[in-house]
Amino acid sequence: RAPSDRALFWRQPASDAPFAAAARRGKWKYLRIADDERLFDLDTDPGEKVDSRARFPEIFRQLRGEWEAWNSDMVPVP
Numbered sequence: 001r002a003p004s005d006r007a008l009f010w011r012q013p014a015s016d017a018p019f020a021a022a023a024r025r026g027k028w029k030y031l032r033i034a035d036d037e038r039l040f041d042l043d044t045d046p047g048e049k050v051d052s053r054a055r056f057p058e059i060f061r062q063l064r065g066e067w068e069a070w071n072s073d074m075v076p077v078p
Contacts, residue, residue, distance in 0.1 A: 007063075009070040013077040023067040028056075030063040037064065 005026060012020040018034035027043040039053040039060040053060040 007066055007070075009067055011071065011074075011077065019077070021067060021071070023063050023070070025063060025066070028059055028063055030060065030067055032064075032067075039063065 007023060007025040009023045010021070019032075021030075021032040023030040024042075027041055029040045029042055029048070031038045031040065031048070037053070037060075038048075038051040039056060040048045040050070041052050041056075042048075044050075045052075
């Protein structure tokens with residue numbers, strides 16, 4: 001089944017772990033854990049081993065921006 005163009009966003013605040021945020025659109029996944037941000041191509045790297053943000057900076061900026069816009073409409077994380 002082909003991935004959807006619909007974007008999915010999530011965040012996971014935890015008192016015992018670093019803040020985590022993610023967005024997925026199609027084959028691309030943006031992931032932030034604390035201050036570490038990465039981009040993954042899930043078609044070629046389903047195990048999320050290779051950070052592709054240097055190779056695809058525009059996709060990285062776009063997906064991060066979409067996550068930030070979504071997050072700005074959410075209840076603040078305590």
